Amino acid sequence: MAKSDVPLLFGRWAAHTNNFVYVFGGNIPFNRIQQISKFLLAPFPEGSLAPVGGWSRVLLSGVPTSDDDGNIFSEETLEAALRRNPILEKIQFVMAPRWLLRPEEITSKYTSLTFSVARAPNRA
Numbered sequence: 001m002a003k004s005d006v007p008l009l010f011g012r013w014a015a016h017t018n019n020f021v022y023v024f025g026g027n028i029p030f031n032r033i034q035q036i037s038k039f040l041l042a043p044f045p046e047g048s049l050a051p052v053g054g055w056s057r058v059l060l061s062g063v064p065t066s067d068d069d070g071n072i073f074s075e076e077t078l079e080a081a082l083r084r085n086p087i088l089e090k091i092q093f094v095m096a097p098r099w100l101l102r103p104e105e106i107t108s109k110y111t112s113l114t115f116s117v118a119r120a121p122n123r124a
Helices: 030-034 075-085
Strands: 008-013 020-024 055-064 093-099 110-118
Touching: 075 093, 075 110
Parallel strands: none
Antiparallel strands: 008 020, 055 110, 093 110
16 A cells, blocks of 8 residues: 555544644645545535635724614624625635624623634645
């Protein structure tokens, strides 16, 4: 059996997401990983591969919590609002935007939210 030039170290479920993360040893070009996508995606028929160079967690403070009627904004509404920002419209969320508090615990007009985004891999 020939030694693979794509050393897969392990795979794991990412916390707080429905993403499965494969970890490879070394600096493997994404186009080389795509060549074996048939095998990597076999357990995930609806899946796709996306290169990431890690992720960054973001914390936003002072975010309005509700509409004029006092209805707390849903996580879907938070993501839609963030995507209206041209910088975030095409970003890959690793963890969807969510309030730091559970919605039923929010009593203020402003609070904090958090989300995580994938960083693009180095192309050097």
